[in-house]
Amino acid sequence: MKSTKTMKATKSTMSTKKSRFLAAAALTVAVLGTGIAQASPGNDITAETTAEGHFVTPQSFKVRAADHVVEQTLRIQPGGATGWHVHPGVVVLTVQKGTIIRYSADGNREVFPQGSSFIKTGNLPLNGVNESSEEIELHLTYILPKGAPLRYERPAPSWWNERKAN
CATH class of the missing domain: 1.20.5 (Single alpha-helices involved in coiled-coils or other helix-helix interfaces)
Incomplete structure (x- = not known):
């Protein structure tokens, strides 16, 4: 006690x-x-959301020595493809219209429907393909190191060429 x-x-x-x-x-x-009392509303501005999506799974990423940002709208016609490539920085991509199929050089196939977002990084070559009968619209935000291009072209993996031949 x-x-x-x-x-x-x-x-x-x-x-x-x-x-x-x-x-x-x-x-x-x-x-x-x-x-809050001291905040002031904006005036004479216009904001337009051009794309909005949600990551399939939560994402974390780091960007080193980035000093350049590029916004791009990409449209892929039916049967079209981005070609095999890698990105030197980080790319956040949102599918505004349609469904894109992303193939990786290791043989992985991922499907991203309208409203989904994903991140592209690293040295594994990728190819985005429109396997549908309608145009795809993608919105991309590139976060790049100083002096880097948007992408580097890569050769197609052998399994891809064999697949296309059949």
Whole structure:
């Protein structure tokens, strides 16, 4: 059993902690409230969302020494393809219209329907293909190192050439 002196000290400590917490909470509310009250709405601006998508799985990535950003809309006709390539930086891609099939040089095949987004990085060559009967529209954001091109061309893997021959 705690002594009366210990219980008083504990109550005093708890009271002090509670007071500090309430003071911190009040200060936070006051600061945030002031910030909100001082905010001003924009005027004479237009914002247009040209594409919006969601990653199939949450994504994390790092970009080193990036100093260049390029926005691009890519349209691929039925039966068309991007060709085998890699990107020197990071590319965030959103499928605005249609479904794109992404083949990797290791033989992997991924399907990205309208409204989906994905990231392209690394040295594994990829080829985006429109296997549908309608045009695909893609919105890409390239985040690039200084002086880098948007992409580097790569030869098709042997299995791809064999597939195309059959």
